[in-house]
Amino acid sequence: MELRDIEIFLTVAEELHFGRAAERLHVSQPRISQAISQQERRLGGELFDRSNRRQVHLTPLGRQLRDDLQLVYADLNTSLERARLIARGISGVLTLGSMGPQGLLIQGILDRFRTQHPDVQLVHREINTVDPLTPLRKGELDVALLWLPVGEPDITIGPVTHTSSVVLAMSASHPYADRASVTLEDFGDLTFIAHRSAISAPMEETFHPFHTPSGRPIARGPIVSDWEDELKTIGDGTAVAAAAGEAPRYYPRPNVAYVPVRDAPPIQWAFAWRANDTNPLIHALAAAVDPATGNTQSTD
Template identity: 30%
Template sequence: MELRQVQYFIAVSEELHFGRAAERLHIGQPAVSQQVRRLERELGVELFDRSGRAVTLTPSGKALLPEGRALLKALDALTVKAERLAAQDESTFRVGISSALGRRLDDFLDALPASGAGTRFEFQTLDAPTRLAQVRSGRLDAAFVRGVESAPGLHLLTLWHDPLVVALPAAHPLAARGRLDLAELAGLPLRLASREANPVLFDTVTAACRKAGFEPTLGPPFAGLQNTLAEIGAGGAGWTLVYPAAAETVSSRRIALLPLLGEPIAVRMFLAIPENAAPKRLELLEATGAEVRRKVAEEKRKSSHD
């Protein structure tokens, strides 16, 4: 038995005329007659009495009519609920983030255009490889990620560039400067994540040091940002670089945070999304990314005039 057969049965029972039922259903009358006959054979009963000039329901047809209507009503309820769930799923955005986004996450949310006003976000804090893997698998719709330049199967939408801030012991003579020339750090050991752990950051920083005229001397192994800052603050010789959002969370008076003179050392922040993302969603994210970039550029211009 097919649902369309039940739909045809209900239409004929309400119209009591195969031609009018066919017009109501926007199909040919022979198709209606054929499918109702097939339904009768499958049920083993006659649903309509066709012997007279008018079509009438048989006792079996009258008895089965409430069940047929209930079946179609359940189908309508199923369809409405499925559409509602689909709309809810479309407006829910599952995003992987790092713990060092800070106010930039607010900037991103503020930049959503009016068309994204109903979007509901669910955030998960994960390491970068896991974020990318879960976007590929469909468990996440997008992920904020830096430290990559390509990600097979994903589209990387540039959001902003993070200018890195120097962190060094507050007791060091250089800490009294308002800004540092990178070359002034040539004699201090650099505490940085290994190239294996973060190739883009490692290559970006070492290239900037070489451009400044020195080969960086790598200090003790990087022990994570918080541990490394604690060791530097406790008197360990060296310096490291901190993302701006992470710098806002550093409260130790033993650590000095200083921007660099001249061209900053910057790492791009991307939003990784599937290459086959829905066009409407891609359009929304591209518009958001453009607004974030505009806002960050405006902040940069203002700070340069201050």
Template identity: 40%
Template sequence: MERHEIEAFLVLAEELHFRRTAERLGLAQGRVSQTIKKLERRLGVQLFERTSRRVALTPAGARLRDDLAPAYLRVRQAVARAVAAGKGFTGELHAGFSSQWAGDLLYQAAEVFTKAHPECAVRVHEVPLTDPFAALRAGQVDLQLTEFPVAEPDLEAGPVVFSEPRALLVPHRHPFARRASVSLEDLARTPLVTLSGDIPDYWREHHYPSRTPQGRTVVHGTAADSWAEVLALVATGRGVSPAALRAAQYHSRPCLAFVPLRDAPPVEYGLVWPRRCRTARVRAFCATVLERRAAQDDTPAPASPTGEGVPAGARPLTLSR
């Protein structure tokens, strides 16, 4: 049997309707009918009973369906596994995130990706903001959805996947907590709680500026070892901290307030991977992340990173978290 005959027979055996079978196969209805008649003549048995009202399998047709369907499925699976192996879509892909909302998107993309590439498992891991690129460089993750900017010579970045409005995290009794919004100039009026660790200077300056737009000094106070420590330090009055406004959905508590930073650019998040690890598997997963995000917004996806990767610091980017 030819492949087109197998497919026509199995779909018709499922649908028992020539028009629906033709629609599923993308063929003319007459073409499906001719294929089935030709197959029956060659086999010398009738596979379907046809009347003006119904189509039904004959005993011979039912036997062929029961034997052929699982065998053809195994053939298709074998071919798919061979193609996946050839493209590098086997084994495990490790994806990192540095904020919970980025992690949510990665988990959704992983589910879609593994359905399309069942031979490749996707493992999602949180990476610490206090050492944002260590997991990439150590090979612990293949790519990462993280806060921009990223300007590392050994890393590449894709397009911005999504952005979030900026807020200032303050104690609930702080004077700023009673405001509808604050400005970047207000950062000079209170110490900032920042992050410690092996963070590049440009990244730290974007996250926690040392001066306001008008040149006023911003005091950096206590440095935290994690985002949980940032929350605790702010809650106990040690300072304030820039944050994505969306963090309020994940970290809302009575002792904290997220006040919009009205004149601050949004926090941008994008995909980053080592230049040496830009494989077909990584590119395919990046495309899945972009498609999944576009589906959430019902907007066209940004261009997927299928051409040359852009330098990871090539766009004007912003504070983070």
């Protein structure tokens, strides 16, 4: 199956409509129909159920092929984009934002990017954990390293760079401070910090869920404006906060204890940028994420 045929199949699988797929790909509808029919003949089975004139549906064979091809197609496009950018010898300035130690954990990616594109100036800035989206939306950053899911239609998410475990930060005098670990259900007994920023609900839910697994509400308390405010509020015992597992190493405080959350799923981190930004440097940075070394979990 040629690359264009894969693109046609995946577009129809997403649109579930031959006409809309043709419009997206700027080809005629007969060209779409012909390509799908040829694929079905080669495979020996139907990929789409065409019994509904308004919309087609994937057959079990079609669903399997879609799931298998999506990752392959994405990886292939990334490889081709990387090659195109290297060949073009791109240059310019790219501004990246990250939070605390997370920027250190992608050092291998940044080194690879600088090696591949020596004429690009990479400016690396700190962003506020409580308000990570605003500088990206304002254009102060080209790319931000964010935790997932972001869940905002104006933000495009790139490849996952690494994952982190989750710890609960609390006052060193808190009754839970001496525990070997806590659970998400324990969150229902605690009061967490709050904020006024434009952070999306899915992002907030990742670290600070609104309900425990059994459905108990999780209380919100003092409003903070940045990570230093969080640490001060945590240290005086007013509230607690969940944080990435690297926090104990990089933010040790005598009045703050960090306890692992043993049943919290790993936090995924990924590059993100404005959906309408066509800057090729952004895609060059995303292409520097090596699938063989990405998606690793920090042990800190």
